[in-house]
Amino acid sequence: MTQQGRVVFSAMEEVVFGRPAAEAVAALAEKAGAERIFLMVSGTLQRETDAIARIRAALGNKVAAVFDRMPAHTPREAVLAATAMARAAGADLIVTVGGGSVTDAAKAVQLCLANGTATAEAMDALRDGKAGAPPVVRQIAVPTTLSAGEFSAIAGVTNEATRVKEMLRHPRIIPAAVVLDPALTRHTPEWLFLSTGIRAVDHCVEGICSAAAHPFADAQALRGLSLLVDGMRRVKADPGDLDARMDCQLGSWLSMAPLATGVPMGASHGIGYVLGAAFGVPHGHTSCIMLPAVMRWNAAADAAGRQALVAAAMGAPGAAAGDLLDSFIGGLGMPRSLAAVGISRDAFPRIAEAAMATPWVPRNPRPIAGPAQVMEILALAA
Structure with a gap:
């Protein structure tokens, strides 16, 4: 067809x-x-x-x-x-x-x-x-x-x-x-600039991996992902590098092409909504923690090879995208687990239940039928 x-x-x-x-x-x-x-x-x-x-x-x-x-x-x-x-x-x-x-x-x-x-x-x-x-x-x-x-x-x-x-x-x-x-972003604390950059990476990645992805959004999200990954590494190495900051901003702009053209996000965004609103976790940190876990959980259902596009855009063709994201985020000094932001396993049932009511968890590329599967993802991010 x-x-x-x-x-x-x-x-x-x-x-x-x-x-x-x-x-x-x-x-x-x-x-x-x-x-x-x-x-x-x-x-x-x-x-x-x-x-x-x-x-x-x-x-x-x-x-x-x-x-x-x-x-x-x-x-x-x-x-x-x-x-x-x-x-x-x-x-x-x-x-x-x-x-x-x-x-x-x-x-x-x-x-x-x-x-x-x-x-x-x-x-x-x-x-x-x-x-x-x-x-x-x-x-x-x-x-x-x-x-x-x-x-x-x-x-x-x-x-x-x-x-x-x-x-x-x-x-x-x-x-x-x-x-x-x-130049204005030089006033932004490093943790906030870099963690919100991972939020933009999350837009790119979940847009690329969506079952509703299309070529117009892909073109921008893949380029945006490359700009963000390279730009954030350079900003981490030299916070005064305005060219690197500009690349990050341009990558952030391109990251929104999927959402702006009707491509749904997935479980990282959906669970992130709950972590932010109910637990006060900064938005950037929710993506730092949840995106690699969601990608690892989704990998088993990636028959179309969309995660391979993510790895290639990040400069490591053939790598496992979830592991690659985890390493990249860790290299920026960002939190890597729910425990790191004070969320214990006792909260997982509440998070899982609430996540099912968000717009994005039901649109995850690997279907999520109920809270039990969200709990599996949370366990990967624990």
Whole structure:
């Protein structure tokens, strides 16, 4: 049968890379005709560097308000607080500077503004693509990590009551523009930069290995994986290597091609959602721990030889992809087990049960029928 598929392109308008963030953001804001810009930024960058001050200076009197207190994992209440500030400021553009939690928060704020959302209960109406009115206030994202959420039309928001990460989706919440400035990432702690790089590796690998993979996504994910692996090794060896940091950012961008074109992720992402929302494990670390274990568990069902493509893209044709990833992640000094992040075997049944309810575990390339099989994967990562 002839191969079939469908690729839907996003509402992102442009990606600017290699230019100073302040200069690029000012040009994009001018192009958008923005007059009341709402900045959502990393609190650490705001307090400890001049990066935010430079961007504010470039935007001049068009900055209407600044929000700099978004916690990790993007909790609902903080999203609502940011929404209230943006609404009061009459924002006509959101500019984010920071990691994935800040980026996702702004995507959620776009939906909340468009739909008049002001309470945690009202956010239920925005989950899983159910939102009504499309966003009008768009976003320019300046990422400082490599988790690549800025290239997705999905916002992950944690429901504090249930400790579950919920998905908010709308084609127009993907940022209108992204600015990749490698110099800005020098302020990001090494563990965060490298671990979120493994998150991007996870996007590439699970996209390549998906049963729904297609050539358009493969081309970008395979190139992205090569850039990430080489770039992160170079950054680890020399944190001041801006060319290496640029390669990491470009690889991160390419890593999102599978997700952005409809290719589902697998068990590493699904289990990672639970580890992040319910146990507070940083997103990058969830991928460091789970990806090699998932690849080893999936290897027995890899009749199409997709894992061989991963090994070749990492520069080691013929190697076992799970072992190769484990060695690479360990070489970066990242945690390699659930025990290393304080999760004992007693928690495995709870994790396994919750993972089955995520969007990705049921789409794993080796079918997962129930929690017992998730427990097998967790045992490999123990």
